[in-house]
Amino acid sequence: MNLILNALAALGRGAIAACRATGALAIFAVTGLLHLFLPPFYPRLLGRALIGMGFLSLPVVSLTAIFAGMVIALQSYTGFARFSAQSQTATIVVLSVTRELGPVLASLMMAGRAGAAMAAELGTMRVTDQIDALQTLSTNPMKYLVAPRLLAGLIAMPLLVVVADILGVLGGFIVCTLKLGFDGPDYLQNTFSVLAPEDVLSGLAKAAVFGFVIALSGCFHGYRSRGGAEGVGSATTSAVVMASVLILALDYVMTEAFFTR
């Protein structure tokens, strides 16, 4: 009997902790969003966050996109070859890249790079009292540290995904024309004839949401970091894991909303 009660108690504690964490995250997100619209504003910090999340992430996102496009071209070609439908390769490449691979892979790479960096930076500021110091200097840390990063996530991620889309399609084009013997102009014509604006726009909408989630996760865990170097490390891991899981879960939700009507 005691064993069952203990198990139930542990379950209850876990549920309460999960609810508390979800509530804290929601309050953090709403507070951060509110500070986007209330002065003072820090355009210099927004610019720095945009460079960190956007410009400096270009190499890793570009490499990921181009290789993803190349792989999907190869896989589609070998798969379609069984049904003598290799001509559909361009269609599959462009749709998978713009709808899914571009936003999801770019966001997962960003979660590992920029999300981890945010959590580590804010976590270090927390454990070295720099966030407390901001408050004693009449500066709201949510406005100064969190709001610019959230906005940078919203803006930078769609821009990165535009680059990822172009390079992903380019990767498929390179493999198909140089290795699989496709005619270049025909491949491009197939690509653009099947591509609809909503394919790209749905990917960009996903990217904006994922960018916000990455920034939110990095800021949330870094801001609440405790206990020195170990706490910062733990916050960084939690930020990447939470962002990655949320990206994949939200990707399903948004895909269902966009494409199964």
Place this chain on the structure above:
Amino acid sequence: MSVPKIRIRGLRKAFGSKQVLDGVDLDVWPGTSMVVIGGSGTGKSVLLKCILGLIEPDAGTIEIDGQNILALGTRARIAARGAIGMLFQNGALFDSMTVRQNVAFGLIAKRLASGAEAARRANGVLEQVGLSPSVGDLSPSELSGGMQKRVALARAIASEPAIMFFDEPTTGLDPIMGAVIDGLIVDCVKRLGSTAVAITHDMASTMRIGDRAAMLRQGRIIWEGPAAEVMTSGDPVVDQFTHGRREGPIQMELRK
């Protein structure tokens, strides 16, 4: 002097089952320096953070100039905080900024100066704490511990606050540098006419900085008196602590 600059009554704060502050009463009079002493983990930093508004106490009142700051709204609290300067134990300098930007930060945030004027005033404050303005171009990580403490002090006094807090100002410094920092603190406080609260377990620092001293133990102030008398208080608990004796009423609490 009918109203204390800072008046604390019945301040309580617990973390889980651990009661850190258990009814702290303390008065700090205008223009004086109060040093709160006590062993490690007795709640000195928590007391300071409660006054600063960084930690929300469970009960009690904290009055500044007769106004209970715990009853104020967010904006009023931020405004009240504008009159306070704080020197953190480890300096807490912003490592993404230069020394000059660190010192000028409060001036700009509190809208006391902008851009070039804030930088000019920051250079002046750096000179007040014995640093050349050329140090302003360096990053905090390029400075020694003593220099970082001076920069942190410069940042704390740059906006000429009416109240100043010092969290273990000499921790981690050699005795000479500790004396230098204490001297700078006394000079700054006297020159600005500020009210100061310092927490420390360094007795030499206590007597150099403080006009009065109070000892915090088991969440309460158990002794208060002139800082000059802290070594000869006659209280067995205070005496054991200030003289660092192993034997006495204070038994080191081992982890239970």
